[in-house]
Amino acid sequence: MDRTVTTIIDAERCTGCGLCIRVCPSETLSLENGKAVVTGSESIGCGHCQAVCPADAIRVEALPDDALALETIPVSDRWIPHGAFDSAELVGLMRSRRSCRNFHDRPVGRPLLRDLVKIGTTAPSGSNRQQWTFTVLPERRAVKALAETVAGFFRKLNRRAANPVLRSLLGMVGRKELATYYRDYHRAIEEKLSDWEQGGRDWLFWGAPAVIVVGSTPEAVCPAEDAMLATGNMLLAAHAMGLGTCAIGFAVAAMKNDPAILDRLGIPRTEAVWAVIAMGWPDEAYQRLAGRKPAMVRFFEV
Ligand SMILES: Cc1cc2nc3c(=O)[nH]c(=O)nc-3n(C[C@H](O)[C@H](O)[C@H](O)COP(=O)(O)O)c2cc1C
Ligand code: SF4
Known part of the structure; x- marks a missing residue:
């Protein structure tokens, strides 16, 4: 894995508060003569140091500023502190997302699909490898x-x-x-x-006009977990952005067992597929929330 350190510290700006050292998971930084300096030989490139620095003295070059710039919605760079978001709204959004199985024909549009992929990449990933891959089928013909x-x-x-x-x-x-x-x-x-x-119902993708296949490269340490976390982000954001989605496990099963399907999509056989998301403008609406079975939960206490 590439653990190259790309952290650059502006010594003029650094006040020596030490916050960057406290949040760094890789022991990349230390304080020397009252200034933060790069002393470690490795970094997972998470960007915590850059995000925490009150003096704006750190850049992590591996993380370009525009990598998460969205085309379809304005997104602020403001970090939302713990507890500062309306959790009731968030849970309401989570509960309102439903697997959609009725879509309008209208295409989703490439900018929105590109944005959803970027939103997927805001998920955590094992060792911050971010070795997920996204194969976008932007039109019904491809689906x-x-x-x-x-x-x-x-x-x-x-x-x-x-x-x-x-x-x-x-x-x-x-x-x-x-x-x-x-x-x-x-x-x-x-x-x-x-x-x-016989040209009847599309039982697989439910007539969806777009699909995103979420996979992983062989270097990922937690390939399934990373891909599914990215998928979860995309499903939720898609609902907020007006799209309906449905995870299609039957397509995943076929792709896991028949590499010729990967060939057809231009996905290298070295990659693994973990999720296939059908999406489009929903042609269905609900009157109320649905429930869930009671969770199987246990506490371990000593
Ligand atoms: C891993 C996984 C595979 C799924 N596969 C399919 C599928 O092949 N076809 C389908 O219509 N729905 C599929 N679903 C959707 C589930 O049926 C759906 O999430 C579940 O019924 C709960 O409903 P909800 O998503 O509306 O909350 C899948 C969901 C997951 C998480
Ligand atoms: S967080 Fe910023 S100001 Fe504080 S020690 Fe690190 S680089 Fe210097």
């Missing part, structure tokens, strides 16, 4: 092409699963997945495939 490829995967899988000899042979060597798939999904998938082939 349909992906749907056709995924449908091809399920057609093949259904044919295999319908073979009782294959199911029992695999079962004998402890591989029961095909039998489980046959029991739980085969019939429903068969019906949905036939609907798709």
Whole structure:
């Protein structure tokens, strides 16, 4: 991993308060003669030092100022302190996001899609590697092409699963997945495939005009976690920005098992896919919030 230190300290401005040293997770900085200096040989490039400095004396060159500049909404650079945001509003937003399965045909637009990707990258990532990748399908035509490829995967899988000899042979060597798939999904998938082939409902992407595939490069230390945290940010922001979204696990399963789908999208086979987000302008509205099952929660106390 690249842990190059790109921290630059303006000694003229530095007052020696030590705050940057306190928040640095990499022991990159120390105080010498009343000034902050770079003494460590590594940095995870998180930018905490730059963000905390009251004298604005630090720049982390690996973090360009405009990397998070959005095209579709004005965003202030102001840091919101802990407890200073309206938490009731935030929870209201979280509860209002719903998986959307009815979309208008209107395209989402590339600026909004680019902004959503940037918003995704505000999520935390293991060792701040930020080794997530975003493959954007900005038009319905591209989404349909992906749907056709995924449908091809399920057609093949259904044919295999319908073979009782294959199911029992695999079962004998402890591989029961095909039998489980046959029991739980085969019939429903068969019906949905036939609907798709006859130009009926798009059961996979629900007619969405855009898709973002969230993946990771092999260097990521927590690839699934990073990708899903970025995905969560995007789902929430999309709702706030007027878009409906739906995570499509069936597409992820197909992409994990059939690298030819990655080839079709230009995603290197070395990358892993963790989330596929269908999105578009929602053609559905709700009257009220839905509930959740009670959480399985435990406290450990000594
Ligand atoms: C990992 C994951 C995979 C999902 N896969 C699908 C899917 O393939 N198709 C679909 O319509 N919804 C899918 N969903 C959406 C869930 O059904 C939905 O999140 C759940 O029913 C809760 O509803 P809500 O998102 O509206 O709160 C998926 C959600 C997650 C988190
Ligand atoms: S936070 Fe800023 S002013 Fe304080 S020691 Fe670090 S560089 Fe100097």
